[in-house]
Amino acid sequence: MPELAEVLFYTRQWDAGMGQRIVRVLVHPSARVFRGGHVGQLAAGLTGKTYQRPFAHGKNMLFAFSGGHWLGGHLGMTGEMLAADPAHTPEKHDHLVLYTAAAALVYRDPRMFGHWRYEKGDEAPAWWRALPPEVLSRAFTLRHVQHILTRRARTPLKPLLLDQAFFPGIGNWMADEVLWQLRLHPSTPSGACDAAALRAAVQTITRTAVKTIGRDWSDPPRSWLFLHRWKAGGHCPRCHAALERGEFRGRTACWCPQCVLPNSALDRRVAPSRR
DNA sequence: CATCATGTTATAAT
DNA sequence: CATTATAACATGAT
Numbered sequence: 400m401p402e403l404a405e406v407l408f409y410t411r412q413w414d415a416g417m418g419q420r421i422v423r424v425l426v427h428p429s430a431r432v433f434r435g436g437h438v439g440q441l442a443a444g445l446t447g448k449t450y451q452r453p454f455a456h457g458k459n460m461l462f463a464f465s466g467g468h469w470l471g472g473h474l475g476m477t478g479e480m481l482a483a484d485p486a487h488t489p490e491k492h493d494h495l496v497l498y499t500a501a502a503a504l505v506y507r508d509p510r511m512f513g514h515w516r517y518e519k520g521d522e523a524p525a526w527w528r529a530l531p532p533e534v535l536s537r538a539f540t541l542r543h544v545q546h547i548l549t550r551r552a553r554t555p556l557k558p559l560l561l562d563q564a565f566f567p568g569i570g571n572w573m574a575d576e577v578l579w580q581l582r583l584h585p586s587t588p589s590g591a592c593d594a595a596a597l598r599a600a601v602q603t604i605t606r607t608a609v610k611t612i613g614r615d616w617s618d619p620p621r622s623w624l625f626l627h628r629w630k631a632g633g634h635c636p637r638c639h640a641a642l643e644r645g646e647f648r649g650r651t652a653c654w655c656p657q658c659v660l661p662n663s664a665l666d667r668r669v670a671p672s673r674r
Numbered sequence: 675c676a677t678c679a680t681g682t683t684a685t686a687a688t
Numbered sequence: 689c690a691t692t693a694t695a696a697c698a699t700g701a702t
Contacts, residue, residue, distance in 0.1 A: 402680055431698090458681080476681050477699075492699085510698050512681060554691085563682085570680050629680090630702090648692075651679080678702080687693075 401474040403457060403534075403568030404608035408616055409474065410453035410460050412504075415482035417452065419499035421445050421464070427494040431511045432475075441517035444468050445497065450504070454523075456530050457567025467521050475512025481505045531564050534601050535609075545594040552590025556597075558648040559589045566601060572625060575653050576604050579624040582660045585645070585652040628653040 401409060424442040426433070433441070449465040462470040472478075487503035489496055495515065497504040506515070518524050532538035547565045560566050560574035569577070577600045578585055583592065611619045619625050624642075627633040633642045633653070640657035 405680075473681085475697095476679070509700065510679090510681095512697065514682090558692095561681090572680050649694075650681090676702105679700090682697090684696085685694085688691080 401458060401478060402570030402573050402608075403455075403605060404611070404613035406458050406460060406474060406568065407455045407609060407613040409478075409480040410455045410462075412480040412482050413450065413453060413462065413497075415502035416450045416497065416499040416504045418449060419501050420447065420449050421497050421499060422447075423498040425489055425493075425496040425498070427489070427492075429494075429511075432478075432494045432506070432508060432513050432515050434514050434516075436516050441470075444517060444519060445470070450497065450499065454527075456527070456533060457563060458570070459527070459530060459567075461523060461527050463523075467519055469518050469520065469524055469527075471516045471518070471524060471527065472506065473514050475508060475510065475514065477510040478506065478508040478513035481507065531567055533567055534569070534605050539598070539602075541595055541598055544598045548589045548592055548594050548597070552588060554589050555586045555647060556583060556589050556592055557585035557650070557652050560601075561648075561650065568605070569601065571650055571652075572628065573604060573608065575628055576624050577601055578652075579628075579654060579658070580604065582658050584659045585647050585654055624653070624655075 424445050426438045426442060430438050445464055445468055448468050451463040451465060454461040458473060460472040462472070464470065482502040483505050485498060485500060485503055487496060487505065490507065492507050492509045493505050494508055495506040532543060551559055556578060557574055560569050560577060561571065581596060581600050607619055611617045622636055624636065627636055627642060631644055634640065635642055635655035635658060638655065638657045640655055642653050643656045644651055644653050
């Protein structure tokens with residue numbers, strides 16, 4: 400599920416255990432989502448510590464515990480966080496459960512594409528501090544976006560938007576939403592895209608998603624592509640034309656063939672880069 | 675039974 | 689070297 404706003408929502412599900420002591424740590428026997436990490440150290444390190452607070456950055460999560468203990472997480476495709484009853488009995492796909500007196504903090508993930516790491520240190524781990532500028536941060540300047548579009552001028556916009564090094568937190572549905580709102584075809588060469596317009600669309604869509612999905616899992620506006628893009632047979636909420644679906648770099652894209660601007664390059668053989 | 679899925683990454687091929 | 693395609697990961701929903 401999880402893109403930026405969903406990730407933010409999930410990090411907050413553990414708020415029920417904020418300020419609480421971890422009395423017991425339970426790790427799924429397969430330990431698959433820990434990717435070879437030392438789960439014994441994780442369990443021993445977090446037991447007795449206090450859960451302090453969550454951080455979200457794009458699709459990455461970081462949880463701070465007292466004494467300089469950190470838990471980094473990524474939800475993959477089907478990862479989910481929830482707070483359960485303190486007496487929670489782990490279910491089939493519960494990979495990590497932190498028990499406190501107030502709540503059991505659960506990480507659940509059927510497909511196990513998510514991953515978790517534990518570390519100890521006075522400040523947030525190096526990998527966290529090295530993450531690229533967030534799309535709603537000050538550092539996500541027009542110049543920055545211009546630089547990306549120039550550097551990757553021939554790359555189609557859809558895969559560019561999915562690149563976490565450039566647009567952290569943007570996933571498949573948000574990328575389709577951005578392109579649809581800009582009336583751009585997913586194959587539009589990045590160099591042909593206006594940086595200011597792209598930046599504005601990415602930021603307003605992110606802000607609205609954070610205020611709806613991120614806040615209480617409510618749906619973003621019905622006028623968005625969001626609700627209509629999921630399955631084949633959907634219709635454009637703007638012009639009611641049948642939506643089109645296709646594959647780009649292994650991911651499904653959905654767009655409105657009617658709304659797409661005529662000058663947004665549909666044909667990749669057409670010479671792309673300019674400026 | 676076959677297909678598809680809101681993600682990432684290693685490896686192969688160009 | 690940079691870019692792109694493909695497979696792989698593992699499970700559940702349709």
